[in-house]
Amino acid sequence: MTAGPLSRPQVPPGTEASVPAGESGPAEASIDGAASVDAGHGEAEPHHTAHHHAAHTWEEARRAAYDAATPIPSGPVALGAALGRRLDQDIVARQDMPHYASSAMDGWVVNGSGPWIPVEPGTRLAPHQASPIATGGLIPPGGKAVLRTESAVLGRDDDGLPVLMTGGKARPGEPRAGEHIRKAGEEALEGDILVKAGVELNPAHLALAALAGYDEVQVQGKPVVRLVLTGAEVVERGTPAPGQVRDTFGPQLPDVVSMLGGIPAGQQRIGDSYGEWLAALEDVVPGLPDAPGLPADVVITTGGTGRSGTDHLRRAVAELGGRLVIDGVAMRPGHPAVLAELPDGRFVLGLPGNPLAAMMALSTVGAPLLAALGHRAMPAVEEVPCGTMIEPDPGRTRLMPFRLLYGMAAPAQHTGPGMMRGLAAADGVLVVPPHGVQLGEAVPAFALPWGPPIQGAQEKPAKPKPRSNARTGQTKGKPAANEPVDWSALLG
Secondary structure (H helix, E strand, O other), rough: OOOOOOOOOOOOOOOOEEOOOOOOOOOOOOOOOOOOOOHHHHOOOEEOOOOOEEOEEEHHHHHHHHHHHOOOOOOEEEEHHHHOEEOOOOOOOOOOOOOOEEEEOOEEEEEOOOOOOOEEEEEOOOOOEEEEOOOOOOOOOOOOEEEHHHHEEEEOOOOEEEEEEEEOOOOOOOOOOOOEEEEEEEEOOOOEEEEEEEEEEOOHHHHHHHHHOOOOOEOOOOOEEEEEEOOOEOOOOOOOOOEEOOOOOOOOOOHHHHHOOHHHHHEEEOOOHHHHHHHHHHHHOOOOOOOOOOOOOEEEOOOOOOOOOOHHHHHHHHHHHEEEEOOOOEEEEEOOOEEEHHHOOOOOOOOOOOHHHHHHHHHHHHHHHHHOOOOOOOOEEEEEEEOEOOOOOOOOOOEEEEEEEOOOOEEOOOOOOOOOOOHHHHEEEEEEEEOOOOOOOOOEEEEOOOOHHHHHHOOOOOOOOOOOOOOOOOOOOOOOOOHHHHHHHHHO
């Protein structure tokens, strides 16, 4: 795949918006303007320029990420790595299953009626002969039935020779012809379809494939994702000291990548120097145990998406000959998100350094990208009734983790760009349009990767009970007509 020169996408008409002083713009500062970033890993605070350009709206960014990717071709995968993968070719019985007649019991395989003359195991049995056999053992030629161990008695005939007889717990007429024998082909005949293409493979499917003699199965492509975590101030253990921050990405990103349909293939931690950035993006081979030589399809980085002197993502992409697909999104938090494509076909998804901002960027850009690469549909967006009024914020979409109370969504508390408390307790994320939301209005929302699907509003929600201002011991006043309840006050 050949990538064009590094360039900033053109600004769609009507996406310019002025921003109040002291607030983040909808995307980055204008190309000529600089930007300052808190510790090199926050969302950029643009200088007070007249206009700030948003390359993509929230909806455009999702579509651009989805459209940029081509589904990864199907290929063979070892059974040990195929769990959860979507089967691309039928699993067919290569021979009869089971492919030989075997014993279902420990005991004796016999020919004809007893008493029987014991012979060596595996010997062809003539009438009135028997040989010992274990569960799963091959029925020898001439074997007609299996006599269970608890139904067999060894004795001697009139000449003192050993004979096998029924006894003990034997039932009348035991063993009947074919009793306790697993016939060849009783589970499947050669050519039977065992698992149809399109199925998401579960452990039983894999066991059946192994039983049929498969070492690997043909599955749909799934993106291999490598993580590059940055920040010299980040510590991985213990309580951080002033000036340090605890790593929030290492414990969560691999699992979130899996939930979004990717295959996490190791992570690398680097500092803030340009050389480290360039070397990390040049390294194309992740440490994937089941496929050590398989290159990454996506590299996800954290931090470095601003425009300060310590933010090197764009420069590294440019030096590697890549192009920017998305350079900022008119949303908050997470607006400095970057999606690039390198000449070798790898995608680089740059997430902001603040944890909540990063998760919103991953949901906006990463989820559609991984879905497209993995042969899946665009992640769903449903609507939920909003339990509060949300003021307009012209020029940008706001992503607000919410909780459901009495069937209505109310923005969660503790949802600053660097916070995770609100997201941890959330039922989903509201996609608040720039013009704001009225109380009770249906608002787009998406589910969290680890949460249940958002149930779309099938009918107009019931009106909340009118709020009363009456106090104990006082006469109740007449409530205002059709006055709804603002449930967000209950979310402390």
